[in-house]
Structures are given as C-alpha cells and as structure tokens.
Amino acid sequence: MERISTICPFCGCGCGMHLMVESGRIIGVEPSPGHPVNKGMLCAKGWGAYEFVHSPDRLTHPLIRKDGQLQESTWDEALELICGRLTGISARYGPDALGFLCSAKVTNEENYLFMKMARAAFKTNNIDHCARL
Amino acid sequence: MTNSICEFEDADLFLVTGSNTTAQHPLIGSRIINAVERGAKLILIDPREIPLAAFAELHLRQNIGTDIAVLNGLMNVIIEENLYDRQFVADRTEGFEALKAAVSRYTPAVVEMITGISAADLTRAARMYARADKAMLAYAMGITQHITGTDNVKACANIAMLTGHVGRPSTGVNPLRGQNNVQGACDMGGLPGVFSGYQPVSDEAARKKFERAWGVEGLPAQAGLTLGGMLEAGRKGALKALYVMGENPRISDPNLGSVDLALSSLDLLIVQDIFMSETAALADVVLPAACFAEKGGTYTNTERRVQLTQRAVTAPGQARADWEIIADLCRRCGLEAPYTHPGQIMEEIRSVTPSYGGITHERLSKTYGLQWPCPNREHPGTAFLHSAQFTRGKGSFQPSDFTPQGEATDQDFPFTLTTGRIYCQFHTGTMSRRVDLLEREAPEPLVEIHPEDAAKLGIRKNDLVEVSSRRGSIRLKADVTTRVPRKVLFTTFHFHEAQVNLLTNPACDRTSGIPELKECAAAIRRCP
Ligand code: SF4
Numbered sequence: 001m002e003r004i005s006t007i008c009p010f011c012g013c014g015c016g017m018h019l020m021v022e023s024g025r026i027i028g029v030e031p032s033p034g035h036p037v038n039k040g041m042l043c044a045k046g047w048g049a050y051e052f053v054h055s056p057d058r059l060t061h062p063l064i065r066k067d068g069q070l071q072e073s074t075w076d077e078a079l080e081l082i083c084g085r086l087t088g089i090s091a092r093y094g095p096d097a098l099g100f101l102c103s104a105k106v107t108n109e110e111n112y113l114f115m116k117m118a119r120a121a122f123k124t125n126n127i128d129h130c131a132r133l
Numbered sequence: 134m135t136n137s138i139c140e141f142e143d144a145d146l147f148l149v150t151g152s153n154t155t156a157q158h159p160l161i162g163s164r165i166i167n168a169v170e171r172g173a174k175l176i177l178i179d180p181r182e183i184p185l186a187a188f189a190e191l192h193l194r195q196n197i198g199t200d201i202a203v204l205n206g207l208m209n210v211i212i213e214e215n216l217y218d219r220q221f222v223a224d225r226t227e228g229f230e231a232l233k234a235a236v237s238r239y240t241p242a243v244v245e246m247i248t249g250i251s252a253a254d255l256t257r258a259a260r261m262y263a264r265a266d267k268a269m270l271a272y273a274m275g276i277t278q279h280i281t282g283t284d285n286v287k288a289c290a291n292i293a294m295l296t297g298h299v300g301r302p303s304t305g306v307n308p309l310r311g312q313n314n315v316q317g318a319c320d321m322g323g324l325p326g327v328f329s330g331y332q333p334v335s336d337e338a339a340r341k342k343f344e345r346a347w348g349v350e351g352l353p354a355q356a357g358l359t360l361g362g363m364l365e366a367g368r369k370g371a372l373k374a375l376y377v378m379g380e381n382p383r384i385s386d387p388n389l390g391s392v393d394l395a396l397s398s399l400d401l402l403i404v405q406d407i408f409m410s411e412t413a414a415l416a417d418v419v420l421p422a423a424c425f426a427e428k429g430g431t432y433t434n435t436e437r438r439v440q441l442t443q444r445a446v447t448a449p450g451q452a453r454a455d456w457e458i459i460a461d462l463c464r465r466c467g468l469e470a471p472y473t474h475p476g477q478i479m480e481e482i483r484s485v486t487p488s489y490g491g492i493t494h495e496r497l498s499k500t501y502g503l504q505w506p507c508p509n510r511e512h513p514g515t516a517f518l519h520s521a522q523f524t525r526g527k528g529s530f531q532p533s534d535f536t537p538q539g540e541a542t543d544q545d546f547p548f549t550l551t552t553g554r555i556y557c558q559f560h561t562g563t564m565s566r567r568v569d570l571l572e573r574e575a576p577e578p579l580v581e582i583h584p585e586d587a588a589k590l591g592i593r594k595n596d597l598v599e600v601s602s603r604r605g606s607i608r609l610k611a612d613v614t615t616r617v618p619r620k621v622l623f624t625t626f627h628f629h630e631a632q633v634n635l636l637t638n639p640a641c642d643r644t645s646g647i648p649e650l651k652e653c654a655a656a657i658r659r660c661p
Contacts, residue, residue, distance in 0.1 A: 004445035007432050009425045012310035013138065013160045014434025016501060019426055019445040026426060026446055035501050037138050037434070043159030050426065053446065057408055059421035060450025070419060075451065075461070078418055082376075083465040085401050089373045095353070099363040099372050102323035103379030103455075104312035106422075107430030108439065109478035110455040111314070111321040112329055113470070114378055117459055119322075120347045121468040125334055125357030126372070129315075129323045129380065 005032065009105065010045040013037055019050055026050040086122060095124040102129045135305035136269065136517045137436045137504065142168055143303040146265035148258075150178035150200065150289075152273035153553055155185055158309050158435070161271070174265070176258050178203055180551070181581075181623060182616045191258050194618060195248040197549050198652045200276060202535035203255070204288035206244030208295055209236040210259035217263065218297030226294050228530035235532030247535060263296045267303040274311065274553070284533035294528045305517060310435040317433035320489070320505070321482070326356035330486035346485050348469060367395035374401035378455060379422065383411040405458060422455050423448035430456065430475040431497065433505070437515070439492050440502035542620075542654045546602060548586075550622045550655035579612040581623040582657060587613040590659060597660040600624070602653050608660060622655055 003018040016035030020028045029050050033040040062078035063070040089097050100118040102111045111129075118127040141147075141164040155162030162185065169175050169188045177189040178200075186192045195203050211217050212233050222229050241252030262268055270293050276285045286308070293299045293306045310316045322329040332339040340352045358366060360382065366372035368391065375396070382392055396402055396415050404416040407424045427448040433439045448454070453461075456475055463470035472478050476494035483489045491507040491514075503514040542549060580600055582592060592598055594613045599606055600622060609624065617623050 002445075004426075004443050006426065006442040006445065007313070007434075007440045009313045011158055012313060012315060012435035013158050014313065014432060014436075014438060014440055014502075015160055016440070021445050024446055032501075037436075037438070037501075038160050041160065041163070043163075045159070052407075053424055053426050054449075055408070058424075058449045058452065059407060059409060059413075059419065060452055061421060062451070063416075063419040065417045070414075070416070075453070078420060079458075079462050079465055082403055082418055083462060086374055086376075087466065089400060093373055096357070097371065097373040099358065099366070099375040101360060101363075101375065101377045101380050101382070102318055102321075104315040104318045105379045105425075106314065106318075106455045107428070107432060107442075107475065108314070108317040108321050108482065109430045109475040110378070110459065111318045111323050112482050113456055113459045113463070113472075113478055115322045115329070116347060117463050117466075117468065119328075119334075119343070119352055120349045121463055121466045123351065123353055125325050125353050125355065126363055127323060127357060128325055128360040128363065129318045 001027075003030065008042065008046045008049050010049055015042055015046055017042060017046060017049070026053055090122060090124075095122055096126055098122050098124050099126040100124070100128075102127060104129055134307040134309070134436045135299060136303065136307055137438075138164065138434075140303040140305075140517065141165060141269060144168060144173055144267045144269040145303075146174045146176070146261060146268045148176045148178070148262050148268065148270045149185060150203075150270075150272045151276035151285075152271055152309055153179075153181075153183045153185075154271065154273075154309065155183070156553075157273060157311060161309065165271075174261060176261060178258075180618055180621060181553075191254060191261070193248075193250045193254055193258060195250055197551055197621065198537065199248040199535065200285045201288050201533055202239060202244055202247040203250060204285075204292055205236040205239040205532070205535065206241060206248070206250075206255050207259040207262065208232070208288075208292050209239045209244075210241065210256050211263045211292075211295060212236065214260070214263075216260065217295045221297030222295065226528045226530060228532075229295075232291060232295070232530035232532045235534065239535075262292070262298075265298070267301065268293075268296065268298040269303060269305060269307060270298065271307045271309055273309045276308075287531045287533060290528070291530050291532065294530065299528075300517070302517060308435075313434070314432045316435055316437060317431070317439070320433055320486075325359055325362075328485070329482060330488050332486075343485060346481070364392055364395040367398050370398060373399060374403070375399055376403040376405075377412060377416075378405045378459075379407075381406075381410040381412045383415070405455060407452070420458055421448075421450065421452035422458065423452050427452070428454035428456070428475070429494075430454075431479065431492075431494070434502075437504045438502040439489070439497065439505060439507075441494055441497035540603075540652065540654045546654035546656045548620055548622050548655045548657060550600065550602065550624070550653050553623065553625060578609045578624060580609055580657070581612045581614050581617045583615060583617050583619045583621070584613050585619055586657075587611065590657065592657070592659050598657055599660050600655055600657050602655045611657075611659075622657060 002021045008015040015038035016032030018030045019026050031040050031042045061072040064073040102114045147165050175189045176191045178193045180194050180197050241255050245252045299305050402416045403418045404413040405420040405422050406413050407422050413419050426445045429444050431439050431441050460470040460472050488506040491509040491512045492503050507514045592611050596611050598611045599608050
C-alpha cells in the first residue's frame with residue numbers, strides 16, 4: 001500500500017491528509033499527524049473525501065452535442081471544435097462576446113493557465129469564478 | 134484571513150458573525166470550541182441558533198440584513214465609553230472623526246429597534262470585545278452575501294481597527310473562505326479586474342509586464358464582466374460563448390430560472406468537469422477532467438497557505454488534468470504553452486506574482502506549505518498580516534449607514550428566506566453527495582421553520598411543504614425547530630432535488646457583485 005500526501009478538497013481549511021492507494025485504487029484516507037491545520041484530525045467530510053473519485057458516474061470521454069444529444073468524441077475533435085468556434089465568435093462579435101469561469105476547486109496552476117488563456121489567447125477580461133457563492 | 138488557523142487556539146475572545154463555523158470550517162470550529170473550553174469567550178452574532186451558540190457567552194440574534202446597524206452600534210458603545218485603542222487609532226489609522234460621527238446615531242436604543250438585539254446585550258458585547266487582549270473576528274458568507282456585503286466587510290474592518298485588534302498573533306479579522314481553493318482562484322487572477330497577485334488590468338505597467346512574460350500584445354485594459362454580468366449579457370445576447378471549468382452555476386447561482394435562460398441563449402457552452410453536472414447537461418461540449426487525486430498541483434487555503442498535492446491514481450478513461458486540457462487548447466489557438474508538469478507553471482506564476490515569488494514546488498514538497506506573501510526563495514512565509522502597517526499604509530475607517538436593502542416581505546410572501554450550508558454536504562453536492570457516509574447523515578433537503586409559525590400553518594416535522602418566492606417554488610420536507618427565529622425560513626443549496634436558488638434574489642452588491650443569497654421574501658405552505 002502506498003500513502004500519497006494531498007489536501008482535503010472539501011473546504012477552505014485545507015487539512016493535510018494521505019490517500020491510501022492499493023493496486024491503483026484509493027481505499028482510504030489518513031489525516032496527516034504533523035499538519036499545522038488539522039494536527040491528525042479530520043471532519044466527517046474529510047474522512048469521506050476520496051469516495052467520489054472512483055464513482056461510476058465520472059466523465060470519461062469528451063462529449064459533443066450532435067442532433068441535440070451529447071455524444072462521445074475524441075480530444076482532437078473536441079478541442080479543435082472549441083478552438084474554431086471561440087476564434088470564430090471572437091472574430092465576428094469581438095473578444096468580449098466570450099466568457100470564462102474558472103474554479104474554486106481546481107489548482108492554482110490550472111486557474112492561472114485558464115486566466116492566461118482568456119486574457120492572452122482570447123484578449124478578454126471576462127473571467128470570474130464562484131468565489132462570491 | 135489576516136491570521137493563521139492555529140492562532141485560533143490562543144485567542145481570548147472570538148466574535149463570530151455570519152459563519153456557521155462548525156458546519157463550514159469544521160476544523161476551525163473545533164478550535165473555537167476547544168478555546169472556549171479552556172476559558173476563552175465567544176460572542177456570536179447570528180440570526181440562527183447554530184451549533185456554536187451552545188458555546189457562546191452571548192448570542193445576539195439580529196434581524197436578517199441588519200449587520201451594519203449591529204456593528205455600528207457596537208462601535209458607538211466602544212467610542213462612547215472610551216474603550217477604543219487611542220494609540221492604535223492615532224498611529225495606524227485615519228478618518229476616526231468621520232467614523233465617530235457616523236456611528237453616533239446608533240445608540241443601543243436605536244440599534245435595539247432596528248436589529249431586535251437588546252441594548253443590554255449590545256453594550257455587554259461591545260465591552261467584552263473592546264477589553265479583550267487577543268480578539269479574533271471571524272466572518273463568512275453571512276456577512277458578504279448581501280446587497281450591502283462590501284459595507285458589511287468594511288464595518289468588520291472598522292471595529293477591529295478601532296479596538297486595535299489587528300496585526301498581532303491570535304488577533305485579527307478573518308474572513309473564512311468556503312471552497313478549497315477560492316483563495317487561490319482569486320490569487321491567480323480569476324477575477325475580471327486583476328491579473329495574478331491582484332495586479333490591476335487597468336495598470337499599464339502591469340499589462341506591459343504580462344505582455345512581455347506571455348509574449349503577446351494588446352492585453353485589454355478594461356475590467357471584464359463578473360459572473361452575474363456574464364449571465365446578464367448572455368440573456369441579452371451580447372455574450373455568445375461561455376467556458377465553465379469545474380463550476381456548476383445552475384445550482385449555485387441566484388434566481389436559477391434566469392441562469393438557465395442565459396445558458397440556453399448562448400451559441401456555445403463548454404463545460405469541463407469531473408461529473409455530468411446540471412450545468413454540463415446543457416453544454417455543447419463537455420470535457421472530462423481529472424479530480425484532485427489524479428493530478429499534482431497547489432491549492433491555497435483560507436489562511437493563505439499554498440500547499441502541494443501529489444498524484445495518487447490515474448484518471449478514469451480519457452479524462453485529463455485541467456492544466457493539460459488548457460495547455461493543449463492554448464497551443465491549438467496559437468499561444469505557447471510548453472508545460473509538461475504543473476511545477477513549470479508555478480515557476481511562471483512566481484516570476485510574475487510578487488506575493489508568490491518565493492513559492493516553488495520543490496520548497497513546498499519539504500514543508501506543510503508556505504503562507505503568502507512569500508516574496509523570495511529565502512522568505513519563510515507570513516503567518517499574520519498587517520503587523521507593522523496596512524497594505525495602503527494607514528488603515529482608513531470607511532463608515533457606512535444602515536439602510537434596509539433586502540426584498541420586503543408582504544402579505545403574500547410574509548417570511549424571510551435565508552440560505553446556507555450544513556456540516557455533511559459540500560457546495561452543489563456534485564462530489565459530497567457521492568460519499569455514502571455524508572449521504573447517510575444528510576440524505577435530503579429540509580427547510581427549517583419556527584414551531585409557532587409551523588403550528589399556525591398546520592405544518593409538522595417532516596411534512597412535505599412548498600416554499601415559494603416571487604421567482605419560483607420548491608418542495609421539500611419541513612424541520613420544525615427553534616434554530617430559526619419566527620418568520621424566518623432556512624435551507625441549503627446542496628440538493629438538486631430542491632434547488633433553493635430558483636427562489637433567491639439575484640440583486641447584487643454594487644461593488645463586489647456578490648448576490649443577495651441570505652435574504653428574500655418567501656411563503657410556505659403544507660402540500661396537500
Ligand atoms: S477535513 Fe473537514 S475541515 Fe478539514 S479541509 Fe476537509 S472538510 Fe475542511
């Protein structure tokens with residue numbers, strides 16, 4: 001069994017924990033004993049923080065709406081479509097016809113890159129997230 | 134937060150307002166309880182009898198939406214009784230006379246009329262807070278999710294500066310941030326008016342710096358639209374495409390009916406998420422993302438602690454980390470994005486973001502994180518802010534007046550509906566509702582109603598009721614309890630079965646754009 005260090009995803013406290021991994025699956029969590037925020041404790045949400053990871057409902061393929069239905073596609077097709085449509089809308093209506101919502105749940109690196117994409121690639125400051133909610 | 138979470142252990146007094154801390158920040162809540170058991174005092178200002186109330190020396194239950202009157206009233210007592218910190222006010226602040234004049238009208242008698250808090254309790258709370266040695270003020274969405282949210286926040290800062298309760302260990306003003314990386318999303322410039330590190334897009338020098346770093350020209354100088362503004366532009370047809378990464382505005386936003394209208398008016402809706410959320414179900418393109426356990430990267434908690442996580446397992450199917458998806462898309466759209474590891478992105482972040490200047494994955498991997506500001510590689514990070522001076526030099530008092538702002542109740546909608554969160558669920562429930570333990574504890578939505586109101590309407594515990602506002606209605610079960618005051622209803626937004634945001638008021642704070650989720654006029658009746 002491996003112990004991988006991570007941070008609980010369920011609130012802004014940021015408790016330190018280890019994910020216990022066996023044959024590619026997470027089988028439990030363990031609070032980090034020395035962590036200054038939680039000092040070896042977790043709340044009920046933290047103890048359950050890994051269960052959704054292996055949920056059968058996870059999205060596993062890019063989907064594109066065709067004939068009104070979301071249908072499985074490939075990364076190539078999905079990303080080419082997005083790039084083409086965003087560029088097209090921007091050329092026709094101006095960059096501020098685009099909006100970007102980043103996330104209070106993903107990493108700093110991802111939020112930074114997303115904000116860079118909105119501003120540098122698409123030249124719009126229409127970027128926000130659900131911090132106010 | 135100006136302070137660190139562990140500093141809660143050593144405070145002498147807590148003033149907690151608009152935060153159901155044990156539910157929303159359990160590990161901070163338990164520190165407050167431990168401190169109280171050791172002898173610290175807790176003053177709670179909250180309309181509901183939340184679990185912390187059992188530990189409070191004083192529980193002030195104000196009428197919903199009257200926070201400014203309460204805080205002004207406290208400050209008035211503190212000034213009238215000469216309990217403020219003269220030295221601190223003289224050395225570190227400006228605008229005291231204006232504050233004094235502004236709060237002088239808020240005598241305990243006047244405040245009692247507006248807020249329902251007795252003059253005696255108000256006076257006692259003011260004395261306790263002012264006289265404490267190490268006083269921690271903590272607040273959350275109960276302060277910010279109002280039309281007057283910005284003024285509420287300023288009033289919290291005013292009272293802390295007035296009493297010198299800032300800039301020391303276990304002494305400060307602590308807004309508790311809800312989701313795991315709200316702080317980081319803001320720090321990284323996920324806001325319409327600023328780049329990472331809160332560098333304004335309107336500042337030419339900042340724009341030039343980012344243009345050089347990113348190898349582009351012509352970054353826009355005008356602040357963009359907030360989320361609410363984007364939805365409005367969507368409804369009006371001015372916004373044509375929306376790219377949503379890891380958010381679910383169809384559950385979390387006020388007045389959902391009009392959110393749906395905005396989303397369905399778009400030419401293109403892209404949603405990148407780990408589950409088929411309610412928002413993803415409307416999308417034209419859905420991109421499957423890796424979750425926190427399937428990628429590496431950093432998150433910044435409510436005490437500004439930047440922490441590194443490691444990949445534990447591989448993502449299901451073809452799902453990819455959000456950063457990999459964005460980098461791929463950037464390259465296809467002609468923007469260089471040569472990243473093969475999130476650590477390289479952090480190197481770029483620190484080169485353009487002074488407060489993150491000393492933060493590297495390598496350093497983080499050897500510590501329990503670093504608290505920004507951390508300007509260089511030798512810097513140990515910053516446990517509490519404003520010790521010698523405020524960001525702007527002197528702290529300036531910015532008083533504001535109480536004006537009734539919420540949606541008025543009337544004969545048809547005689548109740549005030551307020552919303553919040555519970556211990557066992559998280560945000561819109563896409564993750565937490567898939568955790569068995571949490572579903573067992575909190576499997577269904579409930580609306581809280583006071584026993585007297587319930588009796589008048591013939592509602593008993595667990596009866597199915599319909600709650601409606603001027604915008605919509607939902608059905609859910611009733612919880613008859615004195616946790617809520619008379620004429621107030623409370624429920625949460627975790628459950629898609631009863632989407633309370635079909636009812637809430639989309640009116641926003643003018644400055645911050647935060648919606649009024651804590652107050653709207655509503656009616657309730659028993660379903661036949
Ligand atoms: S364990 Fe509980 S208190 Fe800690 S981060 Fe997770 S949800 Fe928050």
